[in-house]
Amino acid sequence: MWREHISSNAKIWSGPGISPNGFWSVFSHHDCSAVLSPKAPFTSEHGMMIGFDAENSDASGGRMLVVTDGSWHSDLKRLIGPFLSRLRAPELNAVLEREVKEIINRMKSKETTDVALEVGPRLPAAIVCEVIGVPISDRENLIELTNHAFGGEESSFDKMTPAGAHQEILFYFHELIAEREQKPGDDLVSALLADGRLSVDDVVINCDNVLIGGNETTRHSITGVFHILQAFPGILGRLHENPDIIDLAVEEVVRWTSPAMHVLRVANEDVAVGGQQFRKGDPVVAWLSAANRDERVFADPHTFLPDRKPNRHLGFGTGPHHCLGAALARIELRCLLVQLAEQASSVQLTSGPKWMRSNLIQGYSGLGVSVDWR
Structure with missing residues (x-):
């Protein structure tokens, strides 16, 4: 979790290293919101992670949704958005309910479960693969590849390099696209191909964007649910007695876990944010995990409050690049919380938490739990 010794008002310069020319960091809710504002003179098109700059x-x-601005970004959102919005929720409910039921039944059959490995990845992967059009027979392989692609320095993901795993994902999408060119369906791949403006490579990278965006953050919020229920043992009882607050609890899960640690923007012109002057071309990193613990915005920020309101967290970002999959993440978390509130009375840790070694994802590499069922 975010360490408290860095002032949330700070603007810190990091010299060249993994980022060739260095970068600025902002931490407060106000400054992060300002950098991501629709009217702010910053672009995402150079990249959205530390390491990129002008x-x-x-x-x-300019090709992938998450690193595209302007009219083409709007066009891509119109193409991809309907597949990730609440409008598709009824179509996905059967998949969602089946997956949650299977997850809970597997947990009930075992004394302990490492939810970071056995639960967190499964629910978002099932939903995202359904959206993209990945056959059920291929989903386990894609989950494994995603683990490796974003496992960073984790020894548990050492079967291949992250770059090698990511390359395998791209190869897979090329094969899936070739199939959909011959036999279109009602999935995202088919819709992107039918539009006619995207090359095969553009379809590949945007499917990759959806797969990663849908899997690699929500999985850690799902794992975090169990960490929260152990760390704040009264929560399950409150949700069981008052299910009306579950939607508020979902927002608090996203804020408290904050899986997406940072996003990077590059200044398009000289600009001041929070009293700090940035020059045109400067890379500026907004630390969302810090903004979500800003005590000026969130009272008692390190405590999970299931009925926190208002809750202006930045867990899904803000501005034009607000997470397009936020609606799906919310219904996944809601379905899990509803079932746990109905069926579980307490959660205990048996191992961990073990944290991923990453400056991009604030996530779990291990979290062993046992559950007392009602």
């Missing part, structure tokens, strides 16, 4: 741009810039 001189070292992401090759997907």
Whole structure:
């Protein structure tokens, strides 16, 4: 979790290293919101992670949704958004309820479960693969590849390098696209191909964006649910007695876990944020995990309050790049919380938490739990 010794008002310069030309960091809710504001003179098109800047741009810039601005970003959102919105929720409910039921039944059959490995990845992967059009027979392989692609330095994900795993994901999407070119369906791949404006490579990188965006953050919020229920043992009882607050609790899960640690933007012109002057071309990193613990916005920020209101967290970002999959993440978390509130009375840790070694994802590599069922 975010360490408290860094002032939330700070603007810190980090010299060249993993980012060739260095970068600025902002931490407060106000400053992060200002950098991500629709009217702020910052662009995402050079890349959205530490390591990119105006001189070292992401090759997907201007092509992949998450690193595209302007009218093409709006067009991509109109293409992809309906597949990730609440409008599709009724179609996905059967998949969602089946997966949650299977997860809970598996947990009931065992004394302990490492939810970071056995629960967190499964629910979002099932939903995202359904949206993209990945056959059920291929989903286990994609989950495994995603683990490796974003496991960073984790020894549990050492079967291949992150770059190698990511390359395998891209190869897979090329094969899936070739199938959909011959036999279209009602899935995202088919819709992107049918639009006619995207090359095969553009379809690949945008499917990759959806797969990663849908899997690699929500899985840690799902794992975090069990950590929260152990760390704050009265929560399950409150949700059981008052299910009307579950939607508020979902927002608090996203705030408290804050899986997406940072996003990067590059200044399009000289600009001041929170009293700090940034020059045109400067990379600026907004630390969302810090903003979500800003005590000026969130009273008692390190405590999980299931009925916290208002809750202006930045867990899904803000501005034009507000997470397009937020609605799906919310219904996944809601379905899990509803079932746990109905069926579980307490959660205990048997091991961990073990944290991933990553400056991009604030996530779990291990969290062993046992559950007392009602």
